[in-house]
Amino acid sequence: MSILVWIEQIEGKALSSSWEVLGKAKELAADLGTSTVALVIGEGVDAVAQEALRYGADTVYTVASPVLKQYRLQPYAAALGSAIDAAGASVVLTAATTHGRTLAAFVACQRGAGIASGVSDLRVEGGALAAERSAFSGNIIHDVHFSGDLKVASVRPRAFSMPEVGEAAGEVKALSLSLVEGDVREKITDFRVANLGEVSLTDARIIVSGGRGVAADPAKGFQLVADLADLLSAAVGASRAAVDAGYVPYKHQVGQTGKSVKPDLYIAAGISGAIQHLAGMGESKVIVAINKDPDAPIFERAHYAIVDDLFTALPALSEEFKKRLG
Numbered sequence: 001m002s003i004l005v006w007i008e009q010i011e012g013k014a015l016s017s018s019w020e021v022l023g024k025a026k027e028l029a030a031d032l033g034t035s036t037v038a039l040v041i042g043e044g045v046d047a048v049a050q051e052a053l054r055y056g057a058d059t060v061y062t063v064a065s066p067v068l069k070q071y072r073l074q075p076y077a078a079a080l081g082s083a084i085d086a087a088g089a090s091v092v093l094t095a096a097t098t099h100g101r102t103l104a105a106f107v108a109c110q111r112g113a114g115i116a117s118g119v120s121d122l123r124v125e126g127g128a129l130a131a132e133r134s135a136f137s138g139n140i141i142h143d144v145h146f147s148g149d150l151k152v153a154s155v156r157p158r159a160f161s162m163p164e165v166g167e168a169a170g171e172v173k174a175l176s177l178s179l180v181e182g183d184v185r186e187k188i189t190d191f192r193v194a195n196l197g198e199v200s201l202t203d204a205r206i207i208v209s210g211g212r213g214v215a216a217d218p219a220k221g222f223q224l225v226a227d228l229a230d231l232l233s234a235a236v237g238a239s240r241a242a243v244d245a246g247y248v249p250y251k252h253q254v255g256q257t258g259k260s261v262k263p264d265l266y267i268a269a270g271i272s273g274a275i276q277h278l279a280g281m282g283e284s285k286v287i288v289a290i291n292k293d294p295d296a297p298i299f300e301r302a303h304y305a306i307v308d309d310l311f312t313a314l315p316a317l318s319e320e321f322k323k324r325l326g
């Protein structure tokens with residue numbers, strides 16, 4: 001029996017959300033009296049495997065092959081399947097990223113396992129794993145209890161804090177992949193990393209988002225959003241209305257049909273606060289809303305309300321942060 005955590009990595013860099021899940025897995029393993037196993041899949045994954053040991057994994061399995069250079073569901077599911085068997089895993093956890101959610105769901109289906117997607121908490125109750133999920137913009141929190149011997153869950157980024165880095169005490173074991181390239185039906189014809197250095201929305205501690213309120217001058221409005229985001233080392237978010245209008249690409253969309261985020265600080269500029277937007281950011285720790293309409297629904301959820309034109313308020317905020325942050 002063990003808790004197996006898939007450590008998602010891109011080009012040799014692990015996602016912080018995977019470390020958050022590993023840290024929580026350590027706590028759960030202590031409660032369940034079992035061990036924590038990390039799994040790193042890819043090509044050239046030794047450095048990430050060593051990092052996983054320093055983040056507290058008792059054992060790290062690696063599955064390395066040119067076939068696994070980039071994420072593809074079929075070979076990654078095969079690699080995860082062999083790690084489940086090798087580790088005798090009773091729990092499989094992934095970060096609830098796009099890949100993590102898909103992989104968890106696929107493997108759960110293959111194995112007939114109980115699955116909870118995008119959980120916000122995990123705990124041991126009566127000697128068994130239980131999860132907590134939120135729905136309807138955080139208005140409903142429900143518990144999930146698993147049936148079956150194998151339990152699978154994907155965990156929302158930033159649901160748990162980053163674990164401390166310590167001395168590596170465990171061991172790394174290499175597993176081999178049963179598939180060869182000819183077996184894989186998905187083919188990647190091109191791979192480009194978009195905007196290196198850009199802060200990822202799902203991992204961001206601070207997000208500055210813009211909405212249709214920038215319509216008077218969208219280019220300037222989103223430049224002001226980006227300027228404030230730059231100053232705060234924050235990610236840039238957007239409402240669907242802003243994305244649909246072509247002000248920013250879809251990858252910035254927050255909400256029901258965009259990304260779910262849970263930053264420490266969410267600054268919403270010119271966003272009305274539709275239920276579908278709140279579905280993606282309603283659990284942010286502190287929400288600051290800038291809107292010129294004092295009756296905008298976003299103010300019902302905001303901790304701080306700035307009733308003003310965003311074209312005035314955003315530069316004023318940037319100016320003030322510049323002074324204070326040097």
Ligand SMILES: Cc1cc2nc3c(=O)[nH]c(=O)nc-3n(C[C@H](O)[C@H](O)[C@H](O)COP(=O)(O)OP(=O)(O)OC[C@H]3O[C@@H](n4cnc5c(N)ncnc54)[C@H](O)[C@@H]3O)c2cc1C
Nearest residue numbers: 211212213239240241255256257258270271272277292310
């Ligand atoms: C199935 C479905 C899924 C959806 N998924 C999403 C989703 O994932 N994410 C999402 O965001 N939406 C989603 N929507 C759309 C959602 O319902 C809203 O239409 C959208 O969120 C509105 O975006 P907005 O707040 O930017 O625009 P609006 O609702 O038009 O609000 C603009 C706000 O800006 C304010 N404003 C205007 N000018 C200024 C100014 N100069 N300074 C300050 N404030 C100003 C206005 O007072 C207003 O409150 C979805 C809808 C459906 C039906």
